[in-house]
Amino acid sequence: KQEVTQIPAALSVPEGENLVLNCSFTDSAIYNLQWFRQDPGKGLTSLLLIQSSQREQTSGRLNASLDKSSGRSTLYIAASQPGDSATYLCAIQSIKKTSYDKVIFGPGTSLSVIP
């Protein structure tokens, strides 16, 4: 059974710092991994999707890496801004034999960027 964990649960940093959020998963039979952002009371917005054959994806100040063999992904945010304050969740789309399976989320990391 796939389990997804995220460390730390909460993070507070001063504006301008670079930071890393971590995601771990127990089953390496994945189809893809995604990083999402959620603002309070809102739906989720997909930031980056890494396919199982890829090692990283970049979008602006965001860089996500994937190491399937160790069951880990990191989300790197460069030069953090107060507008980056939100909860960040990682999610795994699993593969079950030859069919696709559900998307499972980690508990999230709550990020606060202090001006």
Added chain:
Amino acid sequence: SQTIHQWPATLVQPVGSPLSLECTVEGTSNPNLYWYRQAAGRGLQLLFYSVGIGQISSEVPQNLSASRPQDRQFILSSKKLLLSDSGFYLCAWNRLATNEKLFFGSGTQLSVL
């Protein structure tokens, strides 16, 4: 372009009343559809997912049910709500054939009193 609609945005219901939340997707065909619940201060819990019309997989035992009467319509229902059903309900879709991102609706905040 594809869009996902979810309604209502907020709902206050008494214990024991029925529930129907609707989600529709536009601009795509044969999507995978998902219902998630997010309780206050907790992570996203997958409730149901569907790979096609009439095909529903349930993740957790509960008094909720889901139906997919049309390709791009996903409905979450309950005959009798419990206090523990309160939470933020999110509908989502993706298309696995092209390894696309998971897109979410704006959510329904359900309060059962």
